[in-house]
Amino acid sequence: MTQPQPPLPLAPALVAAFAPGGTLRASINLGNPILANKDAATGEPVGVSIELAREFARRLGVAIELVVFEKAAASVDAVKNEKADIGFFAIDPAxxxxxxxxxxxxxxxxxxxxxxxxxxxDNAQVDGAGQRISVGSGSAYDLFLTRELRQAEVVRLQGAAAAMAALRSGQVEVAAGIRQMLEAEARREAGVRVLPGRFMVIQQAMGTPASRGAEAQALLAAFVEEMKASGFVADALARHGIEGAIVAPAA
Structure with missing residues (x-):
């Protein structure tokens, strides 16, 4: 892994755009274990999104505060409502x-x-009359399927675990989710299987409130590109034992 270069000095106004109170508040979604989890020993959040947040705070020269949520929708709302300064979410028009x-x-x-x-x-068979598909409410796949499905019904539940439980109980015919989580559920207990392939690619990005401006967005975007190119993201995924997720190509 190539070590990231030392940061260039930043204008105080740009630092203040991200951390107006002197501390960078990072919204963390524990509902996606590919990106964030709780350490079994300490209970503290760990994962690639936490490492990116800490590195970005280091670049800004400010303290870091992790604002932790169990669901993507709550994590998104925290940034939109400026209860956090940055966040880690799937890109979606909604x-x-x-x-x-x-x-x-x-x-x-x-x-x-x-x-x-x-x-x-087959994935193409899922969008049929009478099919009910459980999703974690407000997740990237909820937003995508709400737009794309024409015949099947989307059943929104509180998180991925509830969505998978609904399948086992017969409340729905299909559960949608992150492939690695579904595969883990299939291994946990017999009775369910993952359909081959995928119905979407979830693009995980960093985000900041729109009020922070184009210059702040440009700095955050450049940071992400460096973290990909330097091997920082790949190294973090490997360190946390994440399989199946891949580093996005350069923008």
């Missing part, structure tokens, strides 16, 4: 109002989970 995004730093697959006895064998 989230564009009030937020400025970078290019993605990680790509993740969205897939479907069905019961073993389901007649479904």
């Amino acid at each position: 989230r564009s109002d009030g937020l400025l995004f970078t290019a993605p730093y990680v790509l993740i697959e969205g897939s479907y989970l069905v019961r073993e006895d389901s007649a479904l064998t």
Whole structure:
């Protein structure tokens, strides 16, 4: 891994745009274990998004505060409402109002989970009359499927665990989610399987409130590009044992 270069001095106004109170508040979503988790020993948040947040705060020369949420929608709202200064979310048109995004730093697959006895064998078969698909409310795949599905019904529940439980209980025919989480559920207990392939690619990016301005967005975007090019993101994924997610290509 090539070490990131030391940061150039930043204008005080630009630092203040990200940390008006002198501390960078980073919104962290624990609902996506590809990016963030709790350390089993300490209970503290760990993962690639936490490492990016800490490195960005170091670049700014300010302290870091992690503002932790269990769901993506709450994490997004915190940044939109300026309860946090940066966040880590999937890029989606439904989230564009009030937020400025970078290019993605990680790509993740969205897939479907069905019961073993389901007649479904292909992603294209899922959007059919009478099919109910459970999703974590406000997730990237909820937003995507709400736009794209024409016949199937989206059933919104409080988080990925509830969405997968709804499939096992027969409340729905399909559960949508991050492929790695669905595969883990299939390994946990027999009775369900993941359909081959994917129905979407989730583009995980950094974002900041739109009020912070174009110059702040440009700085954050340049930071993300450097973190990809230097190997920082790939190294963090490997260190936390994340499989399946890939570093996004250069913007």
